[in-house]
Amino acid sequence: MLQPTTEQRIQSDAIDAQSVPLAAAALLETQSAAITAVQAVIAEIDRGAQxxxxxxxxxxxxxYAAAGSSGLMALADACELPGTFGIPxxxxxxxxxxxVPTTGQMPGDTExxxxxxxxxLRDVMPGDVVIVLSAxxxxxxxxALAKSGKANGASVIAIANNPETPLLEMADVPICVxxxxxxxxxSTRLAAGTGQKVALNLMSSLMGIKLGHVxxxxxxNVVADNAKLIERAIGIVRHIADVSAPVAKAALAQTQGNPKAAILVAKGCSPLVARTLLQRHDGHLGPCLKALEKNKNT
Incomplete structure (x- = not known):
């Protein structure tokens, strides 16, 4: 049987026998190739984002669910969603x-x-999405995660680095990087891990865009829960609403720190109207601003 790509050896001088510049160049080359590999599955990534x-x-x-290095990639992406895009x-x-490991040791047998x-996945239900990774x-x-997710009625997105593998065959959206x-x-923490990380970054960022959080x-829709992010939120409101920093800060205070609502308040509406507009336009700021402008001109 053909050996999986992730287990194959590169037919060249062993990296430990090369000079430091050559070894570093070889490592970087495979990282670059991993990023390029994502380009071929943009359509599948977009389906996952939808x-x-x-x-x-x-x-x-x-x-998000996985084992080993793939689990670390999943963990990194999942933990960014509430802060970056305001996902509950x-x-x-x-x-x-x-x-999730709390020390530098990650047991291998658990996979x-x-x-x-x-x-x-006992609490997964229809309408949920399960994102499973395995190099x-x-x-x-x-x-087993993919099987359990499907049995519970969830949609399964799978990311793997070898084609025509069981995990991809089980998925509603198979993504082969x-x-x-x-x-x-x-050592799949290298190229395979980079490919997974990039694919996850693209998919979750596209999700944020589709939700109107960009x-x-x-x-x-950033959650401004530290000094740096508070300043960022003020800057966002200032730029989009074209107001001063004090006005942006006051608008954020009136909207409990919600930048979208604060932008609308800074443009002249009440917090209640801001919330109503955002609900009406499914959280997308552009149509809300157009509606405000239209009302001003009528």
């Missing part, structure tokens, strides 16, 4: 084989624990 946006729009949940934290769930997947596409824990063999054979290239 499913994710639909789930959040209807109040359902996103569950209770709508984002993360499951790693053996649990074979298929039984743990049923427990992890090999054959990890028992990941396969066909990364090259690893410079350090089998406007003029800015994070208009």
């Amino acid at each position: 499913l994710m946006a639909a789930a959040i729009r209807s109040g359902r949940s996103l569950t 934290a209770h709508c984002v769930h993360i499951h790693m084989a053996g649990g 074979d624990d298929a039984g743990a997947a049923d427990i992890a 090999s596409g054959t990890t028992p824990y990941a396969l 066909a990364t090259p063999p690893e410079v350090i054979a089998g 406007y003029q290239g800015m994070m208009v």
Whole structure:
């Protein structure tokens, strides 16, 4: 049987036998190739983003799940969603084989624990989306997660780095990021991990755009819960509403820190009208601003 790409050895001088500049160049080359591999699956990534946006729009949940290095990629993406796009934290769930590590040790045997997947996804329901990652596409824990998610009526998005693998075959949206063999054979934290990270970044960012949480290239649904982000939110309101910093700050105070609503308040409407407009236009700021402008001109 043909060896999976993620387990193949590169037919060249071993990286540990090369000079530091050559070794670094080889590592960087495979990272670049991993990013390029994502280009071939943009359409599939967009389909995944549509499913994710639909789930959040209807109040359902996103569950990221994986083992090992793939789990770390999933964890990084999932944890960014509430802060960056204001996705309710209770709508984002993360499951790693053996649990999220609290030290530098991540047990390897837990990826074979298929039984743990049923427990992890016992609360998944129709309308939810389960995002499962596995570099090999054959990890028992990941396969069991996909099977359990589908059995519970959820949509399954799968990201793997080997084509025609069981995980991809089970998915509603299969995303094969066909990364090259690893410079350090089998170490999927390298090219495979980079490909997964980029694919997840694209998918969740496209989801944020579809939900209306990005406007003029800015994070208009950012959760401003520290000094840096408070200043960022003030800057966003200032730029889009074209007002001074004090006016932007006052608008944010009137809207409990919601940048979208604050922009509308800074443009002259009440917080109640701002909330009503955002509900009417499904959270998209552009149509709300057009409606305000139209009302001014009538």
